[in-house]
Amino acid sequence: MRRFLIAFLQLMVVAAFIRWSVYVFAVDTSAGGFFTENSLGIAFGISFFALIFALSFLGSLYPTNLAKYWKDGKVGVGEVQTYEHRGLKNGVRNYRIAMQVEGEDGAVFDGILSVPVGKRRLPALHQGQILPVVYRAKKPKQLYVPHGPLKERAQLFYDFYCLRTGRVDQLTLNAGYYGLPGRAVIAQEMSDGLVFPGKERLHLDLSVFTPDGHQFPSTATVLVDAYQKDVLHQARYLEVKYLPEALEKVAVRIPKAPKVG
Incomplete structure (x- = not known):
């Protein structure tokens, strides 16, 4: 919520800059002609700063690493139950994978992982496959591929799970x-x-x-x-x-x- 509030304030600043630019341009042209050197310089400068703010606004809406905003991020291991092809995303097949998840806190629940699967990895996707996953405590049914600060923790729990279930030995x-x-x-x-x-x-x-x-x-x-x-x-x-x-x-x-x- 705070991220969107900051984005809204940034958008308001951009709008104010543009409105001021139009006002200055109108006053300057009425005083000195249709296009003056001063009006063009001011308009260019204001437009440049408006662009910087606009890019900052878009960046706040679409952060590159969502995991760093998670204060309730958890890790687990998901076992594939079913999967279905849901169309292409950026030229790669996107799959909706239904999983049974064991969380790091011992909770067992069902969740959905939506993820692109390339041709190279597609043959390895099958029922019973286990994968490390991450999720938010308030929305555990929505699963994600481990990323950001949770990636290492997810791998450690995955290794612990494999050791406990006999998939790997300690040596x-x-x-x-x-x-x-x-x-x-x-x-x-x-x-x-x-x-x-x-x-x-x-x-x-x-x-x-x-x-x-x-x-x-x-x-x-x-x-x-x-x-x-x-x-x-x-x-x-x-x-x-x-x-x-x-x-x-x-x-x-x-x-x-x-x-x-």
Whole structure:
């Protein structure tokens, strides 16, 4: 509310500048002719400041980071229940995703996430997929992609949720946060089958290569959907992180999907 009040006051200032410009121009031209040097200079100067105020007005209406205005922002993890295509937005398909959300305070509720999904990410959208989300306490059913000050908090809660539900183990999580970068190739793969909706657990035996030329055997456990599994198999190598004091397990970064179209 305060933001719109400030915007309204700025608009009033712009209107006052324009009205004063018209008045000065009229007085000056009546005294010295149709266009005088003085009247043009004054009109240009006032128009310039009016433009600055107008841009400030628009910026206050459309802030670049809405999250910094949230005093009741919360984070959670949403599980996709259903989704539907709702047309194009800036050339990208926009989807309305119905989710069941677990908030950081333990509350469980249903919410809606409206978000553009590009061709590269579209195959990964499926029922049962979990995503970090943010929302306002007074409007919990309207979900947003984590952004601004809430982004890091949302990722931390997402990792905690995955750890608690058995989607990741502590050693893998530690390697992901604190590990050193390396590359790996898959030597062997074993599957536990579908352990979560749409997700298969794979156990990978890896040969890991460090930036300084060393090599060591290790393992990794990853959860992938059918599309991610296919991308994993197509990759020439995997980006990993490892802890020098715990080389038996590494964190694997699932490769990005190739561009489509």
